[in-house]
Amino acid sequence: MKRQIFIAAAFIAATSVSAQVTTNEALKTKTKSNQTNENGTAVIKLQVPANSKQFTASEIKNTITFRWTPVVPKPKEGVTYRLKVWQLMQGQNSTQAMRTNKPIVTKDVMDVTQAAVSGICTGPCKPPYLCDFIWTVEAIAADGKPITENVTQEASSFSIEKS
CATH class of the missing domain: 2.60.40.10 (Immunoglobulins)
Structure with a gap:
């Protein structure tokens, strides 16, 4: 039983890290396509x-x-x-x-x-x-x-x- 809980916890942790990496990559992509200056002002298109x-x-x-x-x-x-x-x-x-x-x-x-x-x-x-x-x-x-x-x-x- 302890082993199953440990495996489940490890899977959840790995999934969470993967989700964070995916989210960070998505934010970088969004920032590149909709750049802003340090005041958060959108770039003129x-x-x-x-x-x-x-x-x-x-x-x-x-x-x-x-x-x-x-x-x-x-x-x-x-x-x-x-x-x-x-x-x-x-x-x-x-x-x-x-x-x-x-x-x-x-x-x-x-x-x-x-x-x-x-x-x-x-x-x-x-x-x-x-x-x-x-x-x-x-x-x-x-x-x-x-x-x-x-x-x-x-x-x-x-x-x-x-x-």
């Missing part, structure tokens, strides 16, 4: 234009609407969202363009999760400029400090179809 969207030459001349998800929880004093768009140059990847090029668009909007921009491409894409663009959105608190700092910021790309 870029929605429109979709990543790798290709615009025609005529579409890019129109107003382009950029959309993203809000920061959660929303600060009481409001949020300024700063949209930035960069044009890539020959030999650059997205990260290099964001670090070294001046944005071709910087637009702040208060408490809304979209911004309309016209005139992104003012002429033909000729070397050294490519027809490839990258965009990000940063959330800024009323005190001027980034809400989304210390979290890898998502970036999305779009391009103009080559004719």
Whole structure:
């Protein structure tokens, strides 16, 4: 009888450890897919234009609407969202363009999760400029400090179809 109780107790303990490991792995996976900063604020997800969207030459001349998800929880004093768009140059990847090029668009909007921009491409894409663009959105608190700092910021790309 004692042996059966010992085996049952060992099985329960092993199952409990297994459940804890599974739960911890699930939490790590959830955290990676829904990152937050040290304040527990969710990362902004870029929605429109979709990543790798290709615009025609005529579409890019129109107003382009950029959309993203809000920061959660929303600060009481409001949020300024700063949209930035960069044009890539020959030999650059997205990260290099964001670090070294001046944005071709910087637009702040208060408490809304979209911004309309016209005139992104003012002429033909000729070397050294490519027809490839990258965009990000940063959330800024009323005190001027980034809400989304210390979290890898998502970036999305779009391009103009080559004719």
